[in-house]
Amino acid sequence: MKKLSYFLLFISYLLASCAKEDEPDTSNYFPRIFDGGLVFQAPSRIIQEGESAVYTGLLFSPKPVEKTKISWKVNGQEVSTDTAFTFAPKEGGEFEIKLEASYNGQTATRISKVLVSPSRYTPKPAARTVMSYLSENATAAGINWGDVTHIAFNGARVLPGGSVDFSKSNQNQNLDELVARGHINGVPVLLGVSGRLSGVDGWSLYNSNDFGSSISDPALRSSLVETLASYVQAHRLDGIDIMMTDLSNDDPAIAGGNAAAVTPFLTALKAALPQGALVTVTVTTNYMHWEYANLSAADWINVHAFENGVTVGPGAKPGQASPFNFMTAGATIWTNKGIPANKLVLGIPAFGLRYNELDANGNNASWGSYEYMPFSAILAADPGALERDSSTTIAKGVYYNGKPLVSQKATYIKNQGFRGAYVWAGNYDAAEANSLIKIISGILK
Known part of the structure; x- marks a missing residue:
């Protein structure tokens, strides 16, 4: 019996020891x-x-x-x-x-x-419009909300048959962030609606007719308006910009019909959107301006008054594609059509024309020898470019709107009583003190 008692005592000791060893030491445990x-x-x-x-x-x-x-x-x-x-x-x-x-x-x-x-907000007071028009690849990062009065985001691509591709507009809640930050800062955000664009410059793909054909057909137009109005309300947007850069077509009858359809499309959007929503129209300065019907229902008109088209193509002499006189001539086209200056917002580019190859005469070599370069990329390649309107250190030369030309344009806009300026594209702009939008805002305030 003694041996059994010692054995049981030993087993109890082992069990107690094991229990103590199994209990974790949490004295230095990190939560x-x-x-x-x-x-x-x-x-x-x-x-x-x-x-x-x-x-x-x-x-x-x-x-x-x-x-x-x-x-x-x-x-x-x-x-x-x-x-x-x-x-x-x-x-x-x-x-x-x-x-x-x-x-x-x-x-x-x-x-x-x-x-x-926020569910409600008050747009900040502004004497003039300073709008950053963002391309479909833009995000809210880098926007200086204190320098802009409005944001337009090219996030709705009209497809053949009147359907709409919104796939770029709200990737990772991109559009929702733009609206939230805009409204927190008192800045209305518009949805830019367009057909297919050709690239950096914001013009339509040559001979594209996706948007024009959709608004020219009454049934497709009605469906398109319903789709856009629903999207605007679901994302608490403040309205729509009709970015009509693809009206033209090789067939003059089609082009004219597309331009005439802008007015009923504009009217239908105004009726479908909530009261107080903005509807603006971005128009061209080429021959198509004769084809537009009455646009007076628009809250204002954005004039694509940059990129004259004479400095590209084989044999074209390198030079400024968006000069001061081209903007003023574009503005005059629309004031002559009876649109008051205080309803016109004039476009200024935040990109430059870069020549990669010149011919033996020093002119542009071919249709494939030039490209467009965001202003931020120009400054990255040539830090002193802000104070000029061209650079000879990049490729075969780059022509753009730097501080001198942008200041001249903004001063003209202010002195002549225009509603304001928009920059295409805001996400091509440089940051902080090098920002073209900041320069424009400082002059127009």
Whole structure:
């Protein structure tokens, strides 16, 4: 019996020892947050006022969870100590949601940014329009909201048959971010609607008729208006710009019919959109201006008064494609048509014409020997280019609108009483002090 007692005592000692060894030493344990629901996976969320951002499915260690102090903070202020949190903002703005899990003096952290688009906002007062017209590949990054009064985003591509390709407009909630940041800063955001564009310059693909054919057919036009109006309301946009750069066609009858169809399309959009929504039209300065019907229902007209077309093509003499006199002549075309200056927004390019090959006479070599270059890329290649309107250090030369020419144009716009200026494309512009939009804004204010 003695041996049995000693044996049982030894077994009890071993079991007790094992139990002590199995118990983890948490004295130096670093707390952890397990995001099984991937609620912190995206660095930011974009929601509309009235919606919520929900953070659930989280696990914490060490266990039990009571050992870990949990803290949820919104913009630095603690709002909850629960294991889950629902952020229900009462106003628009940008918010930081921080989750902290603390144990024994150490803290694990997860952070989420939430951008809330306000349900109501007041457009900031502005004496004149300064609009950044963004191409379909633009994002909200880099926009100086203090320098612009309006944003237009070329995010709706009309396809043959009247359907619309919105695929570029809201990738990764891009459009929603533009609207949210715009409204937080008092800047209306318009949806630019166009046919197929040829590239950097914003003109239509040669002989394209996607948009024109869609608005010329009454049934297709009605369907198109309904599609666009629904999209504008769903994304809380402030209106639409009809970017009619593909009206022309080799057949004059088709071109004329397309131009005439802009007026009923404009009228139908005004009726379908919410009261107060903006509808503008971007028009050309080429021969097609004779074909346009009455555009007086537009809130204003954007004049594509840049890129004269005489400095490209085989044998063309290199030079400024968007000179001052071309803009003023384009403006005069539309004032002569009876459009008052205070309804005209004149276009200024944020890109340059680059020559890659010249012929023996020093002229452009061929249709394939030139290309267009964003203004930001010009400054990257030639840091001193801001103070000039051309550069000879890039390829065979680049001609663009730098500070001297942009200042001259903006001063003319102000002195002649025009509504303002727009820049195509805003995402081609340089940043901060080198920004053409900043220069224009400073003069027009």
